[in-house]
Amino acid sequence: MNSAETEFIAEKELVSIVPNFNYEVIYLISGDIGPFRAGLPVKVPIWLAMSLKRRQKCRIVPPRWMNVEDLEEVKKQELNERFFTKMPSEHYMVEAHLLLSVAADDIPRCEQIRTILKDIWDIRMSKLRSSVDQIIKTNAIHARLDHLTLMEINSIRPLLPHALDQLFRLQNGRGPSQASGSQAFTQ
Amino acid sequence: METRFKHSYCPNYFSLEDILATQERVLCKVEKSVHGLGCLDQSTENEDLVVGTTLQLPFWLAFPLSQTRVRVVSVELPKIYKEAFREVLTADASIVDLSKLGRYFYEFGSHLTKLNHRDSSAINTMLMNAFKDRLRVLIDWAQNLCTDISKVQRLDTLEKELYLEGFKARKELIAWLSEGSSKMCASEMVVNHKKRKRAVVDI
């Protein structure tokens, strides 16, 4: 799975917008959206919000957690805890990335928010790196890391699973051979 | 950026790496004379392979000959898998230049453990531990996008594959973090093909 696919999954998250047009309900396979009334907030998936914003048909309401104070709190917690803390959203990085790129004018103090998010991301990535180090060093058969988001998990794919596959292969070795059965594989 | 259906390397009958790994040579001692195949030993003019001759044979040939009911050759472990060198790797595996020891260190080592030598399990343990130690350094390099060629050249083929995978994934993530994912690109195969076409035309 790569970043584009993770982004695609994250785009399904709902965000609040205030449209400047009127439209009736849109019926989609994943659910109904709308109705749209100018000036009244409505929840839509991020992909639709971005498309509308680009055409200047709405104003995006930042998610409840996307403000400097709450994020500072999250960052402090992340620094203090040894393990990963629960993030305000399952796709916090993607949502922030998308919304800040398209609706920077609707989100107050967006540069500061960007910086804090980057700090949180860096802290979590370094925790992840040392966890991975631990996993390999201690021969763990399984490891459990709570509260990791999909984007963070993706950052160690495909290197970690493939590396562990190779380790597993070496561990099992070829074993003692049976007389003629394995000959075909050595030629 | 393309969807990659990349599977973890697992050698099979058709695997090019495995074929090359089993081409590595081992020192063998002839224990049963082989009539008419003196050509295998390039140091003598003899028509037959005499008992007691020592010669280098590729592993794919040496292995079945050592497993016959009446053993034709006995195989000696290469120096780098013997005890003395194993000690070096156990001490600190991450500084060793594996590319100088033969480009398929792990693969070949795995194959050697099939010989049922008394050192087989020790070799297995050594390979695993060396791989683990070096893996941690490797993951670090890939995550930090280390482009120091001299470091990468000290890696074994297996490690190099892993490193390149990690490097590419990391680069893609960083590109996403800075730009976003909307740009479509020409496929790698096409780009390489065009480069070659241009090179040929230039000549």
Add this chain to the structure above:
Amino acid sequence: MFGQKGLELIKELNRTPDVLPPFNDDVIRQVLEEMNALFEQNRMDLDKEKDANYAGVHVRHASLERNRRCLLAYLYNRINKIRQMRWEFGSIIPPEIKYNMCEPEVQWFNNYNKILATYMRGIGNKHGLNLTLDRQPPKELYIEVRCLEDYGEYEMDNGDVVTLRKGNMYLLPRGPCEQLIRQGILQHITD
């Protein structure tokens, strides 16, 4: 030493993992000749029932197996690369690459094309779905592209025909463009 020619084929493929080299008829013929010679000698030895050369039979047999493995691996890995080409280049391979393929390989590609097309046509209750498009999640309906080579007339799904000339920029629907972008004829522009 036996098996050297077979190994040459393997090394050739390993040297250039992203390019399909010309089909090496010559070396393959030499490998097959070596295999025939080994087989004949083994047969003669076994006919004589001379137990003294049991070892020699083993050596030649191992070499035969090795040569077979090299040949099969050579063919298999080439076929894999050709299959990948269907997904990268589309259903028509550039003539320079086709020149490097032997006749059976070209036939294999055409058959694979047919099978893939039949499969894709049958998806979704005979509605059809082109699996080779949208290798990445699509972002917008229309995209801006720059033409890198003179391509000429190109017909869209809705029947509109657009003339693609080198250097010009166009705003086109994503679907039809994707194939051309992958082939390097158009370049996707993002601000």
